[in-house]
Amino acid sequence: MKVVPIENPVEDTALIEQAFRYALRAARLFDGSTAPNPPVGCVLLDQAGEILSIGAHQAAGQPHAERMALAELPAGSKPHTAVVTLEPCAHFGRTPPCVDGLIDAGVKSVWIGTQDLNPRVIGGGAAKLRDAGIEVHFLSKRHEEFAKALHLDCRRLIAPFLHFAKTQRPFVTLKVAVDANGSMIPPVGDKTFTRASSLKFAHKLRRRADAIVTGSGTVLADDPHFTVRHVDDVSDKVRPLVILDRRGRVPSAYLQEARARGFRPIIATDLKSALADLGQSGCMEVLVEAGPELAAACRALKLVNLDITIERLADNDRIRAVYADPSLNGEQCEGEADVFGNN
Structure with a gap:
């Protein structure tokens, strides 16, 4: 899957928008199968602007979207940018923290569709990525129209999860x-x-x-x-x-x-x-x-x-x-x- 090569993919909003759409589409494929976890999608890109892999969380106990995308990387490829619909986790659960996988893979920039407001996790993933020297971009902080629309889609994607996590209802x-x-x-x-x-x-x-x-x-x-x-x-x-x-x-x-x-x-x-x-x-x-x-x-x-x-x-x-x-x-x-x- 090839898109127009660019010098700095982090600043190419058309590329980021496209990657988010792929990530959301991947996550939606598993709507209804991830409880009690949220559906999440992730896209990894190299510095030349090529989409290297796409991953999605498929069921509780299985690898999270970032780990799935990392596992699908072509041999020898080097991911530069990660686009993920939800803030990567930084805690151990049934699976290891996703931020560690992104850091170990050498990712330089992470774009996040929406913050994980689950009280157990809020802000921890982004903070750990920044501590490792990785640029972190939240769609909620951007002013482009595409960012506003995709941020809303990412929030809607996990609305049932966040409600359940906060209320247990x-x-x-x-x-x-x-x-x-x-x-x-x-x-x-x-x-x-x-x-x-x-x-x-x-x-x-x-x-x-x-x-x-x-x-x-x-x-x-x-x-x-x-x-x-x-x-x-x-x-x-x-x-x-x-x-x-x-x-x-x-x-x-x-x-x-x-x-x-x-x-x-x-x-x-x-x-x-x-x-x-x-x-x-x-x-x-x-x-x-x-x-x-x-x-x-x-x-x-x-x-x-x-x-x-x-x-x-x-x-x-x-x-x-x-x-x-x-x-x-x-x-x-x-x-x-x-x-x-x-x-």
Whole structure:
């Protein structure tokens, strides 16, 4: 993979922008498979401007993105610049510190998409890199438009992780679909009224989620499968399927079928307690797919971190994605890019 050679790749913003887009794309490939860790991507470049390798963190316990990129370096190559979506770690966990790998490889410059605000790590990676004489550049400190947009994408990428790390409660994504009149009830005989592109988007949300939450009314009305079908799912992932059912209406046959589809069904009677239990079990992100009553309850209790509405219009579907943290919202709050980026 070759880009235009330059004298000083650190100052070539077009090259840095391109590298960040590759890093974000690599990280997104493993959305839903990294919990309790965040998805992260890394690109290594040499001084002439050539992309040497790309790495991404794939699962907890496996090497981090920087280590993956270092392992993919061509023999004899010398990385000059590292572009990484999240501040490299400087602590020992299941894997050794990524900053040590970058320092040992002779990297001279590191560009960081966003700071790791996890209280265990905040600022430690950048400080250790600077102590080793490496230039460190944060997108948040840059004033170019590309830097602002990519910094926002990097923050959105790890929003579920940061919320979970700070609160030990899952990041709650609420997804509802409505017609042009605002009704959530599809035509008789149909389970949905959204188009194929919106279905694919919804299944990407399912893939990313560590658990699904729904209501008994949705189960009884639609007999939903909640499986990931329109995109590839994470291999061997068993998701809790929490069904809010205070009146005991969900038949045992549905629970058996859910187990056969690879879920761990759980009957719950209290929404807040169910979410707390999911957090205790290590679920980083929960997707709520339900009807008007449960959706309204989630909003009223201020439990929603990302509120997604898919609206069926005459000629197209419109996606509106609003984060509870206003700093994560773009100017329009519309489109799949507000969730999965433009990369």
